Amino acid sequence: MNLKLKIWRQKNAGAKGNFATYRMEDVSPEMSFLEMLDALNKKLVEEDKEPVAFDHDCREGICGSCGMYINGHPHGPVPAVTTCLLSMRYFSDGDTIWVEPWRAKPFPVIKDLIVDRSAFDKIQIAGGFISINAGAAPEANSILAQKKNADAAFDSSICIGCGACVAACKNASAMLFVSAKISQFALLPQGRIEAKERVREMVEKMDELGFGNCSNTGACEAECPKEIKLTNIARLNREYYKAF
Amino acid sequence: MGKLISKIPDGPLAEKWTRYKASVKLVNPANKKKIEIIVVGTGLSGAGAASALGELGYSVKNFCYQDSPRRAHSVAAQGGINAAKNYQNDGDSTYRLFYDMIKGGDFRAREGNVYRAAEVSNQVIDHFTALGVPFARDYGGTLDTRSFGGVQVSRTFYAKGQTGQQCLLGCYSSLNRQIKKGNVKMFPRREMLDLVVIDGRARGIITRNLITGEIERHGAHAVVLATGGYGTIYYLSTLAVNSNASAAWKAHRKGAFFANPSFVQIHPTSVPQLNEFQSKLTLMSESLRNDGRIWVPKSKGDKRPANDIPEDERDYYLERRYPTFGNLVPRDVASRAAKERCDAGYGIGESGLAVNLDFRDAINKQGKKAIENKYGNLFDMYKTITGIDSYDEPMRIYPAGHYTMGGLWVDYELMTTIPGLYAIGESNFSDHGANRLGASSLMQAAGDGYFVLPNTISNYLADQISVAKIATDKPEFADAEKAATERIDKLMSIKGKHTASSFHKRLGKIMWDYVGMSRNEAGLKKALELVKELKDEFWKDLNIPGSAADLNMELEKAGRVADYFDLAQLLINDALDRKESCGAHFREEYQTPDGEALRNDKEFAYVAAWEYAGEGKPHILHKEELKFEEVEMKVRSYK
Numbered sequence: 001m002n003l004k005l006k007i008w009r010q011k012n013a014g015a016k017g018n019f020a021t022y023r024m025e026d027v028s029p030e031m032s033f034l035e036m037l038d039a040l041n042k043k044l045v046e047e048d049k050e051p052v053a054f055d056h057d058c059r060e061g062i063c064g065s066c067g068m069y070i071n072g073h074p075h076g077p078v079p080a081v082t083t084c085l086l087s088m089r090y091f092s093d094g095d096t097i098w099v100e101p102w103r104a105k106p107f108p109v110i111k112d113l114i115v116d117r118s119a120f121d122k123i124q125i126a127g128g129f130i131s132i133n134a135g136a137a138p139e140a141n142s143i144l145a146q147k148k149n150a151d152a153a154f155d156s157s158i159c160i161g162c163g164a165c166v167a168a169c170k171n172a173s174a175m176l177f178v179s180a181k182i183s184q185f186a187l188l189p190q191g192r193i194e195a196k197e198r199v200r201e202m203v204e205k206m207d208e209l210g211f212g213n214c215s216n217t218g219a220c221e222a223e224c225p226k227e228i229k230l231t232n233i234a235r236l237n238r239e240y241y242k243a244f
Numbered sequence: 245m246g247k248l249i250s251k252i253p254d255g256p257l258a259e260k261w262t263r264y265k266a267s268v269k270l271v272n273p274a275n276k277k278k279i280e281i282i283v284v285g286t287g288l289s290g291a292g293a294a295s296a297l298g299e300l301g302y303s304v305k306n307f308c309y310q311d312s313p314r315r316a317h318s319v320a321a322q323g324g325i326n327a328a329k330n331y332q333n334d335g336d337s338t339y340r341l342f343y344d345m346i347k348g349g350d351f352r353a354r355e356g357n358v359y360r361a362a363e364v365s366n367q368v369i370d371h372f373t374a375l376g377v378p379f380a381r382d383y384g385g386t387l388d389t390r391s392f393g394g395v396q397v398s399r400t401f402y403a404k405g406q407t408g409q410q411c412l413l414g415c416y417s418s419l420n421r422q423i424k425k426g427n428v429k430m431f432p433r434r435e436m437l438d439l440v441v442i443d444g445r446a447r448g449i450i451t452r453n454l455i456t457g458e459i460e461r462h463g464a465h466a467v468v469l470a471t472g473g474y475g476t477i478y479y480l481s482t483l484a485v486n487s488n489a490s491a492a493w494k495a496h497r498k499g500a501f502f503a504n505p506s507f508v509q510i511h512p513t514s515v516p517q518l519n520e521f522q523s524k525l526t527l528m529s530e531s532l533r534n535d536g537r538i539w540v541p542k543s544k545g546d547k548r549p550a551n552d553i554p555e556d557e558r559d560y561y562l563e564r565r566y567p568t569f570g571n572l573v574p575r576d577v578a579s580r581a582a583k584e585r586c587d588a589g590y591g592i593g594e595s596g597l598a599v600n601l602d603f604r605d606a607i608n609k610q611g612k613k614a615i616e617n618k619y620g621n622l623f624d625m626y627k628t629i630t631g632i633d634s635y636d637e638p639m640r641i642y643p644a645g646h647y648t649m650g651g652l653w654v655d656y657e658l659m660t661t662i663p664g665l666y667a668i669g670e671s672n673f674s675d676h677g678a679n680r681l682g683a684s685s686l687m688q689a690a691g692d693g694y695f696v697l698p699n700t701i702s703n704y705l706a707d708q709i710s711v712a713k714i715a716t717d718k719p720e721f722a723d724a725e726k727a728a729t730e731r732i733d734k735l736m737s738i739k740g741k742h743t744a745s746s747f748h749k750r751l752g753k754i755m756w757d758y759v760g761m762s763r764n765e766a767g768l769k770k771a772l773e774l775v776k777e778l779k780d781e782f783w784k785d786l787n788i789p790g791s792a793a794d795l796n797m798e799l800e801k802a803g804r805v806a807d808y809f810d811l812a813q814l815l816i817n818d819a820l821d822r823k824e825s826c827g828a829h830f831r832e833e834y835q836t837p838d839g840e841a842l843r844n845d846k847e848f849a850y851v852a853a854w855e856y857a858g859e860g861k862p863h864i865l866h867k868e869e870l871k872f873e874e875v876e877m878k879v880r881s882y883k
Contacts, residue, residue, distance in 0.1 A: 012794070030519040038745070039521055045743045045798060050790045053797060055311060057484040059524045061625065062409055063315040085628050110455055111795045118432070121312050125424045129417035130376045134296040134694040135367070137374035141331065144385030154378040154403055157410060161314055184378065191376050 001027050001093035005040065007052055008100045010109050013116075017109065019098075029089040033076060034059065034066060036088055053112040059084040061225065064160030067167070068113045069100040074164035074223045082162065082225045102167035106174070106210045117163050119209045120177060126205035127198040128181045130191055149187045156183035158226050165220035165228075171212030176220040178202050179236035180228050186239050196243040203240055248501075248853055248868040251655040252356035257874045258338070261360045264656070265699055269706035276301035279705055280713065282449055282464040284436050284491055286313030288408075288686055289669025290470030291415035292693025298422030300698055302705075305462060306419065307431045307451060309486065309800075314416045317472060317484040318689060321408025322529035322622070324392055324400035325372075325686040327365040331389060336397040338362045343875060344395045345684060348574050349649070349677020350827035350843060351877045352504070352851070354870060356656055357674045361684075364691040369401055371694060375414040379403050390618075391572070392531060392682040400683040405529050405622040411686050415693070434460070435800060436491040437728040439467065439498045439665065442720045446495075446665035450724045452732075454800065457793040459729055461721045463714030466664045466701060469495060470693065473648035473670040475508065477808050477815065478760070479752020481645035482514055482527040488804035489811050492652055492671050500660035501853040501866060503653035503673035505811065506819035509680055509828045510761045511646035512578035515629055515639075516598040525644035526629055528601070529622055530578075530682050533571045535606035535615060536639070538562050538578070540599050544589040550600050550638045561585055569882040576679045576828040576841075577882055579643040583761050584839065586642070593640055600638035607635065643761060647685060649676040649828065650818075653853040653868075657700035658692060661853075664704060668692035673851070678827025732792050735802045740785030744801035747782045751775065751808060759816055764832040768820045772813065779809040814854055814863055821865065824848045845877050 003024045010017030027036055034056055041051035057065040061082040068083055070076035076086045091097065099113065107115040145153075157180070165176040182199050185191025191198075214233055221230040253260040253267075271279065279302050283294040286308040294306040308316060330336040341362035346353060373379065373387065379401050380388040392400040403410040422428040433454040440448035440463070448463040474489035475481040496502045513532060514525045539558045546553065561581055563570040573581075582599050585591065592598050607615050612635055616623070623634050630640070652660050652667035654674050659666050669689035676684065758771035782805065788798045825834040825841035826848070834842045851868040 028519050028521065031521050032523075035519075035521045035523055038523060042743050042746065045787055045789055046741060048787060048789050051798060053795055057310060057315055057486050058317060058320050059485055060320055060526045061628070062320050062406070063310075063317070063484060064312075065310060065315050080624075081628055085625075087628070087631070089631065114795070117311060121314075121420070121430075121432075124314075124417070125420040129421040130374065131421060132371070132374045132418075133299040134292075134371055134418075134698065137367070137370040140329070140370045140373040141386045143373055145381055146385055147381045147383050150378055150381040150385075153376075154380075154410070157378050157403075157413065158406060160409075161312065185376050188376050188378065190374055 001029065001091065003027055003091065004096040006096060006098045009052070009112055012111055013108055027088055029087070031088045032059070032084055033070065033086040033088065034084045053114050055114050056084060061085045062160060064162040067102060067162045067164055069102065069167065071098055074102070074167045075225050080225055080227050082160070102163050104166045104172035106172060107163060107166065115163070117161070119211070120161050120163065120174070122209060123174065123178060123202055123205045124181065127201035130185065131194060143190050145188055153184045153187040156180045156187070156228065156232055159228050160226055162225065164223050164225060166211065168219040168223035169212065170217065170219070171215060173214045173220070174206050174211040175214040175233045175236065176224065176228055176230070178206050179232035182236045182239055183232045186235060195239060199236065199239045199243045247661060248653070248866050249655060250354060250868060251657055252354065253656065257355060257359050260356050261363055268699060268703045271702045271705050271709060273301055275709040277303060279303065279708060280305065280464040281466050281468060281701070282307070282462060283468045283470060284449065285316065285470035285472060285671070286419065287316035287318035287470060287472060287669060288411055288415055288689035289693035290316065291412070291419040292690050293468055293470060293668060293697050294428050295415065295418035295422050296694045296698040297701070298425070298427030301427065304422070304428040305431060305464065306428050307434045307436060309433065309435045309454065311432055313419055313430060313432065314413060316412060317487050318412040318686065319409045320484065321686050322405040322527060323531040324390065324402035324407045324683040325368070325411060325690070326392070326399050326683045327369040327401060327687065328362055328399060329366055329369060331387065332398045334397045336399050340397065341365060341399065345675065345681060346677070346875055347878070347880055348681040349679055350841070350880055351677065351845070351849065351872065352826055352870065353675055353677030355872060355874055360696065361675045361688050361691050364695040365687050367695050368687060368690045372411055372414050372690070375418060377403065377410045377414040390531060391534060395681065402531070405531065405619060408686060411690060415690070436494065438724040439495045440720050440724045441498050441662060442718060445663045447714045448716060448721060450728045452728070455795050457791070457796065459725055461716035461725060463716045463721070465705060465708045465711060465714065466666065468666040468668060468697065469652065469671050470668045471671045473651065474811060475645045475648055477752070477812055478645035478755050479749045480517060480522060480525050482511055482525055485523050488807070490804050490807045492667070493807040493811055495652060495660065495662065495665060497856050499662045499856070500665055500667070501653040501855050502650070502814060503851050503853045504650040504678070504818065505815040505854070506822060506829050507649035507678050507827065508645060509575055509647040509649060510579045510643045512575055512582055512643050513601060513641045514644035515626065516593065516595070516642040518630070526625065527644070527646065528626060528639060528641060530575065532601060532619060532622060535618070536571065536601040536603050537605060538571055538599055538601055540585045540590040540592060550592070550602070559590070566882045573882045574679060574681060579761055580830060582643055598640040598642045601641045602638035603634060604638070645756070647680055649673065649678060649680055653851065657703060658697055659700070659704065666697060666701060668697050678829055731803070732799065735786065735799060735806065736788055736792050738783065738786045740787050742785050742787060744786060744788070744798060744805045747778065747786065748801070748805045748808070750778055751805070751812060754778065755812060759819055762830045762832055763819050765820065768816050771816050775809060775812045775816065782806065782809065817863065818852055818854065821852060822848055843879070849877065
């Protein structure tokens with residue numbers, strides 16, 4: 001298929017960006033979206049032009065590196081996939097595809113489609129852990145956890161930290177991201193001990209870094225490539241009220 | 245063999261590690277803060293080591309090329325993590341785990357190291373559980389396990405098909421705790437360009453800031469490489485596309501021996517290549533082989549849809565050839581058997597380079613729900629990639645480059661041949677011999693990082709407490725920085741026509757065709773020629789647009805590909821030198837009449853440790869003889 005790409009190009013954080021237009025011919029429906037961008041970049045390099053910069057690594061939807069706005073949706077129009085696994089079979093010959101970086105104040109653009117998501121690390125550093133040193137752990141089966149809670153903790157823990165929730169949110173809220181970690185630990189007995197400090201510190205850091213509030217729109221849940229549920233945010237709120 | 249001292253402690257196998265820990269030199273808590281340690285990489289071994297060293301009170305600097313330590317490729321491990329807990333009462337023990345690894349590695353690993361890896365495995369599970377890793381549980385609240393390729397006990401702990409992600413996020417959380425405490429300083433988006441050696445000791449690294457292009461110097465009393473494997477030398481592999489061998493290779497050029505580079509695991513169950521633009525091959529966890537049955541049609545070129553092929557026209561070739569282990573044979577055996585069927589013309593699909601992994605019988609027996617519970621996310625991922633629902637029809641799978649057992653040579657303390665330089669996790673060669681068993685990669689990486697290295701490194705650092713903070717204005721730093729800058733300038737100034745990836749792809753094809761699942765002398769020699777030609781072409785015809793003083797992903801790739809040409813040559817020479825078949829290294833000249841690997845213990849029961857002799861000069865081979873005191877070297881049979 002032949003496509004017209006409108007891609008956000010921005011030299012660096014301080015520069016002014018703009019949409020550049022590229023035409024791609026003979027795109028195979030079996031390519032992934034990133035492989036299609038690889039093909040574009042190959043062409044650009046062969047013409048001695050700077051390729052489009054984007055973050056990517058595992059290319060199997062688990063590392064959370066990739067992420068871009070595609071036709072107005074984080075990770076594109078298909079639910080529950082990351083950009084790297086978005087297949088070109090969902091596009092048609094003659095389509096114009098708009099590609100933009102995440103747009104959120106706490107995620108400043110570094111170059112083209114690459115944004116700085118270190119704010120996510122900062123929130124995790126504030127409290128996303130259980131305090132135990134290597135060597136101090138008790139026998140694993142001495143900590144019992146109900147299967148349904150352990151399964152629910154797993155469902156929360158699969159967040160890949162890509163930032164789509166923030167990008168999708170009109171308030172640039174990080175509530176879904178934060179609530180996933182809070183929920184994982186809140187649901188496990190070993191996480192209860194520091195539950196109060198954890199939720200206070202992570203929420204405080206989230207606010208400090210300029211993420212907005214949650215207004216229950218649910219765009220984050222709709223766009224999350226890992227289908228993290230809004231109920232995590234409800235649990236975060238409950239944990240937060242209990243923490244004072 | 246003067247240079248290779250493995251430092252295996254005396255005493256019975258089961259007591260070696262305990263004895264070692266009892267006699268190791270320690271660093272006074274008050275002195276630890278003054279000692280700086282660099283850890284490169286943030287996977288299970290790197291983030292584990294950085295956290296554990298931070299917890300002990302050392303001043304740690306941790307580096308990764310990704311934007312966050314949470315993205316290291318350990319994240320993609322699927323099936324599980326082994327431990328000798330014997331929670332199933334099925335006869336497991338530390339000894340049995342050790343034995344399975346030694347045998348699975350085809351008797352090409354060191355007994356002492358392997359036993360220790362098995363020994364610390366239980367601590368790893370305890371630690372991850374305490375860190376809040378949501379492993380699968382049984383209804384009574386205890387941890388669940390499953391069996392995994394190549395063993396007959398159920399010792400694999402798992403979190404659906406995302407065990408690596410969950411363990412890595414556990415490591416990331418412990419790392420974050422140490423960052424908050426100020427014990428670890430994190431340097432993301434940095435690529436290590438060289439190792440700095442002063443008076444024969446590792447004293448720092450040179451990095452490139454991947455955002456600004458700035459070349460930086462970092463000093464430390466010791467350097468730990470946790471930089472993973474070199475599976476992307478095949479271009480298409482199950483690895484993250486940016487995974488690379490450059491840090492290990494730079495250390496090798498500075499004097500760290502590289503061991504058994506030709507031992508590369510080809511994983512049997514990956515999604516086959518779908519198109520020529522493909523950038524990676526996605527793994528389907530081998531845990532699927534617990535319930536999936538592998539087959540091809542009995543008649544050549546049978547292109548009917550799988551479900552239309554009746555039972556008596558299907559060849560369940562693993563069950564036929566290996567009745568005891570069936571579909572659960574180790575990875576090297578399963579991969580070669582798939583290749584054998586496809587090469588013989590029985591492969592399925594348009595390319596003929598695929599076999600069926602069929603869940604029909606398991607779904608009939610256990611119900612769709614049970615299969616969904618165990619493998620739901622893998623079935624989803626398969627459908628996302630291929631558009632095929634494998635609850636209704638078999639998955640198509642084919643082998644792909646996956647894990648490298650080879651790596652930097654290390655002694656029992658995980659120290660390389662450069663004093664003060666350590667290699668942990670996949671970046672070393674130590675625990676898996678010629679083939680790694682499933683679910684032992686996470687186990688070894690976390691064991692190395694959290695429990696082995698923090699104990700062994702103090703033996704070295706105890707003598708370093710009087711050494712002042714390493715100043716980075718020394719000439720060795722200046723020289724290393726100059727060399728790194730010159731190499732970048734050289735790459736930038738080629739100004740040819742082609743991308744680094746296009747060369748990488750061609751290199752990968754040579755490696756896959758001649759140095760993949762099966763190798764022979766003529767093919768290996770041909771590969772050497774082809775790699776040399778391609779390398780020359782690369783240095784003449786590469787193009788990198790843009791500037792080196794900026795974020796430049798083409799430059800990053802080019803540096804990694806350039807190193808791969810050199811590593812490829814060493815890998816091929818190692819494969820040529822090892823005139824036997826063992827584990828994943830299959831030399832066609834050395835096989836039994838029924839096509840199984842034929843080891844030559846008399847001549848090749850050694851670790852091949854290669855010393856860099858200078859640009860363009862042949863590597864020097866050092867042999868570390870493998871002594872088996874506890875186990876008897878047997879023919880590995882899974883029949």
